[in-house]
Each structure stands twice: as C-alpha cells, then as structure tokens.
Amino acid sequence: DGGITQSPKYLFRKEGQNVTLSCEQNLNHDAMYWYRQDPGQGLRLIYYSQIVNDFQKGDIAEGYSVSREKKESFPLTVTSAQKNPTAFYLCASTLYGGSSYNEQFFGPGTRLTVL
Amino acid sequence: EDQVTQSPEALRLQEGESSSLNCSYTVSGLRGLFWYRQDPGKGPEFLFTLYSAGEEKEKERLKATLTKKESFLHITAPKPEDSATYLCAVQALQSMDSNYQLIWGAGTKLIIKP
Numbered sequence: 001d002g003g004i005t006q007s008p009k010y011l012f013r014k015e016g017q018n019v020t021l022s023c024e025q026n027l028n029h030d031a032m033y034w035y036r037q038d039p040g041q042g043l044r045l046i047y048y049s050q051i052v053n054d055f056q057k058g059d060i061a062e063g064y065s066v067s068r069e070k071k072e073s074f075p076l077t078v079t080s081a082q083k084n085p086t087a088f089y090l091c092a093s094t095l096y097g098g099s100s101y102n103e104q105f106f107g108p109g110t111r112l113t114v115l
Numbered sequence: 116e117d118q119v120t121q122s123p124e125a126l127r128l129q130e131g132e133s134s135s136l137n138c139s140y141t142v143s144g145l146r147g148l149f150w151y152r153q154d155p156g157k158g159p160e161f162l163f164t165l166y167s168a169g170e171e172k173e174k175e176r177l178k179a180t181l182t183k184k185e186s187f188l189h190i191t192a193p194k195p196e197d198s199a200t201y202l203c204a205v206q207a208l209q210s211m212d213s214n215y216q217l218i219w220g221a222g223t224k225l226i227i228k229p
Contacts, residue, residue: 006157042119042219043159043202058216090158103149104217106158 002027002038006091011063011112012087013078021076023091030096032074033104036060037088046089049074050096078112086114117142119205121220128227136201136223139185144208148186150179150216151202159202170192184223193227200224 004025013019025032031050035043045058049068063082068074074093079086088111092104118141140148143145147166151159157208165181172179176197178189189199204217 006158007178040124040221042221043217044203044219045216048216086172088156092158105166106151109156109158110218 002071003018004091004093004105006107006110009108011110013112013114015114016080020077021078021089021091021112023074023076023107024072024098025074025091025107026095027071027093027095028106029070029093029105030071032068033092033094034058034064034066034076035076035090035092037090037109043090043100058107075089084114087112105114117205117207118221119203119218121201121223122222123201123223125224126226127191128193128225130227130229133189133191133193134227135190136188137183137185138188138220140203140205141184142178142207142218146206146208147219149180149204149206150186150188151204153200153222155200162201168199179222190225193225195227195229198225198227222223 007022034046037043044060047066050056052071055066055068057107067079087104088109090109091107095102096106120139122137142202147164149163149164153159161185163179168183170181176191180187203220
C-alpha cells in the first residue's frame with residue numbers, strides 16, 4: 001500500500017534534548033513538507049523540500065532542522081533551541097504536476113510533548 | 116496579506132440536519148482551493164480540489180462549491196460519522212519559488228448528534 005508513515009506516534013522530550021521525527025513516503029512524490037498544528041490554529045509550515053538535497057524554510061523554521069538525502073525520506077529534528085515544541089507534527093507530500101503542485105497527502109502525525 | 120478564514124469555528128447539528136461550512140479567502144490570484152477532513156489525533160484526509168469560480172465537486176454527502184471570494188462545503192443529511200474538523204487551504208498564484216505553499220484556515224469542528 002502506498003502512503004506516508006510517521007514515527008513515533010508519541011514522543012516525549014526533556015528540556016535541552018534534541019529529538020528527530022521520522023517521515024517516509026512510498027508514493028514517489030517530489031515535494032515533502034513538515035507542518036506544526038496547535039489547538040485552534042491552522043497548519044503552520046516549518047520546512048519544505050522540492051527535490052533531494054534541497055529544502056527551504058517555512059514560516060516557523062527557528063529551532064528546527066531537516067535533511068532530504070533520499071526522495072522517500074524527510075526527517076525533522078526539533079532542537080533545544082525550540083522553546084515551545086509541544087504540538088502535533090504533520091508530514092505531507094505532493095506530486096509535481098508540470099506547472100504546479102497537486103493536493104498534499106498527509107501522514108498520521110507525531111504528537112510531541114515536552115516533559 | 117494572503118488570508119484564509121473559516122466559519123463557524125464549531126457547528127453542532129442533529130443527524131439529518133443539512134448545513135454549510137464557509138471558507139473565505141483573500142489572495143492575489145487563486146491557483147487552487149483544497150478541502151480536507153481531519154479526525155482527532157490523525158492527519159488530514161484530502162477531500163476536494165477546486166480551481167475556478169463556479170466549479171462544484173461532490174463526494175457522498177459532501178458538496179464543495181467555489182466563488183471568487185469563498186468556498187462552501189455543503190453537508191446533506193449528515194450522519195454521526197461525518198463528525199470531524201474540516202480544513203480549507205488555498206494555493207495562491209505566487210512566484211515560481213513558492214507556488215507549492217498552502218495557506219490554511221483554522222478549521223471548522225463539526226459535531227453530528229444522533
């Protein structure tokens with residue numbers, strides 16, 4: 001079955017600790033995204049990547065880092081510099097349609113809690 | 116500034132009571148408008164894409180429509196399993212470097228009581 005997987009489903013971080021969230025897709029999609037979702041707010045873009053070995057900052061990139069070494073994988077690291085990381089993190093991917101990108105498809109999410 | 120606003124924030128309906136959710140947008144040119152459904156603790160599930168004013172799409176009890184300023188998600192004779200948060204997102208005609216970014220609304224939480 002094609003889709004997007006995220007792991008872990010739940011993650012707990014101690015103060016000063018870096019943690020990495022995994023995102024893998026087998027849809028052969030070109031672009032991948034990381035969003036943060038907080039209660040009562042729209043999705044906010046953290047980072048995105050159109051091709052391997054290239055990525056761009058979104059609206060709230062401070063305190064986060066990413067890599068795109070393979071087309072299928074786009075891991076997100078939440079660093080200790082992110083002061084309020086407790087949130088629901090969503091990974092998405094989309095296929096480039098020739099002149100624009102199509103609808104984004106999402107993984108199941110990772111809920112990160114700071115202890 | 117590009118913006119997407121969804122209303123109401125929450126909507127409670129009785130089973131079978133039809134209604135509509137609104138997504139109004141202010142963007143400098145629309146490339147596409149997307150509707151998603153999100154269940155608690157899960158990732159959003161894609162429903163529809165609309166590209167131009169006057170376009171309509173249907174799926175089971177849901178029908179999405181688009182004008183030059185807003186989109187409506189009409190739900191006909193809803194069932195309890197339609198309870199979810201419905202998200203709207205807009206892709207604006209921006210520069211080529213950012214034509215893939217979506218602007219998201221905060222969502223409408225729909226509750227259908229049996």
